[in-house]
Amino acid sequence: MNNDKMITNTRKLADMSLMNRLLSLTKDATLYGSAKALNKAFGLIIFPLLARNFSVSEYGLIDLFTVTARLLTIMFIFGQDSAVDRFFFRHEKIEDRIQIVSQSLLFQFAFMIIFIPLLWYFSEIISARLIVADEAEIIFKIVLLKIPCLLFYNFALNLLRITFS
Numbered sequence: 001m002n003n004d005k006m007i008t009n010t011r012k013l014a015d016m017s018l019m020n021r022l023l024s025l026t027k028d029a030t031l032y033g034s035a036k037a038l039n040k041a042f043g044l045i046i047f048p049l050l051a052r053n054f055s056v057s058e059y060g061l062i063d064l065f066t067v068t069a070r071l072l073t074i075m076f077i078f079g080q081d082s083a084v085d086r087f088f089f090r091h092e093k094i095e096d097r098i099q100i101v102s103q104s105l106l107f108q109f110a111f112m113i114i115f116i117p118l119l120w121y122f123s124e125i126i127s128a129r130l131i132v133a134d135e136a137e138i139i140f141k142i143v144l145l146k147i148p149c150l151l152f153y154n155f156a157l158n159l160l161r162i163t164f165s
Helices: 003-015 018-053 058-079 082-088 095-122 123-130 136-162
Strands: none
Touching: 018 058, 018 136, 058 095, 058 136, 082 095, 082 136, 095 123, 095 136, 123 136
């Protein structure tokens, strides 16, 4: 989305009547809510496949490391998505908005670049503390490789939401 279009969309929203704002909110909620519901539906589809092919302990191991990936992702995001939401609309200039978004992304990736190698180095100790399993260290390292993708995914969703795209 180019800068002029984003400014135009923001101004349009500010100039809209209450009824039009509610219609816009309904449209966005329907779109994003449907996407979120579809995402959750995939979980319902995948669960029987996982349950059929893995034992209870193997599934528990998969679930533990899935939750670990989500927790680490939340720690690496470090509230940056909320900070961008808060400060993005305080600025009128598109350059200021771009700077806020860029700094947020830079902070997240800097934080990740510092801590993922440390977690990788201590993966044997960390995975042994999480669970006793032969594959625990390998799975933990896979989780660490998954985190940059999860960060980028969350950042992209947040960016699309604040730019009304």
